[in-house]
Amino acid sequence: MVTLADLQVTTLGQPTIPSPLAEYVGGRATNEYYVGEDDRVLFDDTISLVKARGLPLDELPTFEAGGARDRIYFDPATTRAGIVTCGGLCPGLNDVIRAIVFELYEHYGVTDVLGFRNGYAGLVPECGLEPMVLTPESVANIHERGGTVLGSSRGAQEVDVVVDELEARGVNLFFVIGGDGSMRGAHKIAQECLRRGNDIAVVGVPKTIDNDIPHIGQSFGFQTAFSRAAESIKAAKVEAEAALGGVGIVKVMGRHAGFIACYSAIAGHDADFVLIPEVPFDLDGEHGLLAHLHRRVAERGHAVIVVAEGAGQQHCETSGATDPSGNAVLGDIGILLRERIRADFSGRGEPVNVRYFDPGYLIRSVPADPVDSVYCARLAQIAVHAAMSGRTDMVVGRRRHRFVNVPIAYVTHRPHSVSPDGDLWLSVLESTSQPHAMRA
């Protein structure tokens, strides 16, 4: 069970320097833009959960509020920042890079920012990837493009080598934009920096189109990604409706978490079945997917299946191989469904026309939509406030409309996934009218 201690963010020392942001807020009667140390965001969101803890108020688990502080730790004149983007692409990466650079330059007066190339590999000298110098001019328009101007890569690197490089480059603030694996790496880097006492702040901006990092609200880029996936579902519906025995299949990303499948399916109400890694299903038998699909096509003339890539892996052949991030290489559930559905309908002597869609990388390589762009810019600003105030080994997130600072260890201790007993999955069931369980 979470305790207040689990949510305490590490600081490098007492912030003593008046914040340069005073210029913006100083003229006001109160410094309402600043966040105070007592301004903490409740972990629990219902009275019953709070009551069940039986704790005095000041011992309840709470998050530190994210935001600007009136005192900072780093002297802007002598501070150098570094930014790295790691792992798979995600809409909004360039928005985050841009906003970090602008916040540092324009509001804190930190005019020395390096962009490390291609993930953690860019911090390994023998990879030969010289960092880019980032300025407001060089990043001014990057948010208009998908991807990351810094490039990315998967996989961890030797922590000692990375910290040596940060020290050699004179970096004081290190911003890591990455998924859970990259955040585990950032935690190790932050711990090593603390051990060496080198005064380097490590602050993460969690990135995952799969939305599978816990306690941070929704991850940036997720909304853009599922909106793109919803377009494929709409197309699958149109195709399936027009064909005799039309079955649309849309395979979307989501290795361990089915959030993209769930949200994109609910968005258009065009899906008849949503298959996610968290909810196992059988293919055969009276209550298996094929029998239900057959009944749905008989009733409505067509059907659409949205399947997350990590769903139904027990039905697929897998190689046992792993990718550079250590993730198991998945079997292709989309192709398997296509073949099994064709075989099943022809075995019954019934017509079927399967329309197969795999929007794949299309949903994550696009620029962020305006909602995500706003979110990216604000997360980046909160990350800069945290780093400048000397916070380290933490990520920024959002809880109940408040930005929060969360220890990295707390967001990497377990993955976030769709609860089969939760209200999101219930919404999927209500939207699709698929059976609660498809087990033979």
Ligand code: F6P
């Ligand atoms: O990790 C996020 C993710 O979108 C997964 O859902 C997907 O399996 C993976 O990235 C694919 O990325 P890549 O092909 O770059 O490894």
